[in-house]
Amino acid sequence: MTLSSASSADDPREVLSGVKRVTWEVRLAQRATWFPLLLLAVVNIAAVPVYRFAPHHTGLCRSAGDGTQICAGYIPAVLVYWPVALVLAYAVVARYYLARARRRGVGARVRPYITVGVALAAVLGAASLWRAQHPRAVSAGQAAGAHPHMGVLDVATPAAAIGIALLVLAWVEANRLLGAFGVVYLAVVLVQAAHVIRSTSQWYFLPHLLVPAALLLLASAGFAAVRSGRRHE
Amino acid sequence: MSEHPANALDDVVHQRVRLGILAVAHEARRVEFGFLLTTLELTSGNLGQHLTVLEKAGLVAIEKGYEGKRPRTWVVLTSAGQAALREEIGHLKQLIQQVERAGRASRTPSK
Numbered sequence: 120m121t122l123s124s125a126s127s128a129d130d131p132r133e134v135l136s137g138v139k140r141v142t143w144e145v146r147l148a149q150r151a152t153w154f155p156l157l158l159l160a161v162v163n164i165a166a167v168p169v170y171r172f173a174p175h176h177t178g179l180c181r182s183a184g185d186g187t188q189i190c191a192g193y194i195p196a197v198l199v200y201w202p203v204a205l206v207l208a209y210a211v212v213a214r215y216y217l218a219r220a221r222r223r224g225v226g227a228r229v230r231p232y233i234t235v236g237v238a239l240a241a242v243l244g245a246a247s248l249w250r251a252q253h254p255r256a257v258s259a260g261q262a263a264g265a266h267p268h269m270g271v272l273d274v275a276t277p278a279a280a281i282g283i284a285l286l287v288l289a290w291v292e293a294n295r296l297l298g299a300f301g302v303v304y305l306a307v308v309l310v311q312a313a314h315v316i317r318s319t320s321q322w323y324f325l326p327h328l329l330v331p332a333a334l335l336l337l338a339s340a341g342f343a344a345v346r347s348g349r350r351h352e
Numbered sequence: 353m354s355e356h357p358a359n360a361l362d363d364v365v366h367q368r369v370r371l372g373i374l375a376v377a378h379e380a381r382r383v384e385f386g387f388l389l390t391t392l393e394l395t396s397g398n399l400g401q402h403l404t405v406l407e408k409a410g411l412v413a414i415e416k417g418y419e420g421k422r423p424r425t426w427v428v429l430t431s432a433g434q435a436a437l438r439e440e441i442g443h444l445k446q447l448i449q450q451v452e453r454a455g456r457a458s459r460t461p462s463k
Binding site for chain 1: 366368371372375376378379380381382383384385386387391392419441444445447448451
C-alpha cells in the first residue's frame with residue numbers, strides 16, 4: 120500500500136506507517152554498507168606487506184626490575200600507514216556515499232563519519248607513537264595470553280578505530296544490523312588486542328590483521344547479499 | 353480542558369502526499385523530483401501541485417539545476433518544514449494515544 124492510496128486515510132496509524140515506509144525507502148537508497156566494509160578489509164590486508172617488509176626500529180628500553188631490559192620495537196612505516204590509510208578510506212567512503220546517493224536522487228549525511236574518522240586516525244597515530252616510546256612490561260617468563268597491564272592507549276589499535284567508525288556509520292545510516300556487527304567486531308578485536316602473542320615468526324602479526332579483515336569481508340558479503348535479495352523481492 | 357490533538361493538525365502538512373514529501377525530504381536532506389515521483393507513486397502534475405503548496409507555505413525550497421546535461425529539480429526542507437513535520441508527527445502520536453486510551457476505557461466494564 121502506498122502513502123497516497125491508503126484506504127483509511129484519516130487513521131493516524133496508517134499515516135504514521137506510511138511515513139515510516141517512505142523513510143525506510145530513503146534509507147535503502149542511501150545505504151551502501153557493503154562498500155566501507157570491503158574497503159576497510161582491503162586496508163587491513165594491504166597492511167600485511169608493510170608489517171612484514173618495512174624496516175623495524177628499536178625504541179626506548181627500560182629495566183623490567185629483574186635485571187632484564189624491555190625494549191619497544193616498532194615499524195615507522197606502520198605508524199604512518201594506519202592514519203593515512205584510514206583517513207583516505209573514510210574519504211573514499213564519504214565520496215562514494217555522496218555520489219551514489221546523488222545518482223539515486225537523495226542526499227547523504229557523511230560529515231559525522233568523516234569527522235569521527237579523522238579524529239580516530241589522529242588518536243591512533245598518537246597512541247602508536249606513545250606505545251613506541253613506552254614498552255609494555257611483559258616479563259620474559261610470562262606465557263602468552265591476557266596482557267596484565269592493559270591501558271586505554273593499548274586498545275587504541277587500528278582495528279578498534281575501524282570498529283568505532285563502523286558504529287558511527289551505523290548511527291548515521293540508522294542501521295541496527297551494522298550497529299550489531301560493529302559491537303561484535305569491536306569485542307573480537309579488543310579481546311585480540313588484550314592478548315600477548317609470543318612468537319619468533321616474522322609473520323607474528325598476521326592474526327591481528329587477518330581476523331578483522333575476515334570479519335569485515337564476511338560482513339560485506341552478507342550485507343551485499345541482503346541488499347541483492349531485497350532488490351529482487 | 354486541553355484541545356483535542358486532531359484540531360492541532362495543520363491542513364497543509366496533514367495531507368498524506370505532502371506529509372510524505374516532507375518525510376522523504378527530511379530523511380534524504382535533499383531529494384530529487386524523480387525520486388519523489390517513484391517513491392510516492394504520483395504523476396508529475398500531481399507532485400508539482402503539492403510541491404507548489406508546500407513551497408508557498410515556506411516548508412520546502414525548490415532548487416533547479418543540471419546534472420551533466422540533464423535538468424534536475426531538488427527539494428529541500430526548510431527549517432519551518434522541519435518544525436512543521438516534527439509537530440505533525442507529535443500530534444499524530446498524541447492522537448493515537450488518545451484513541452487507544454478511549455478504546456481501553458470503553459472495554460473496561462463499569463461497576
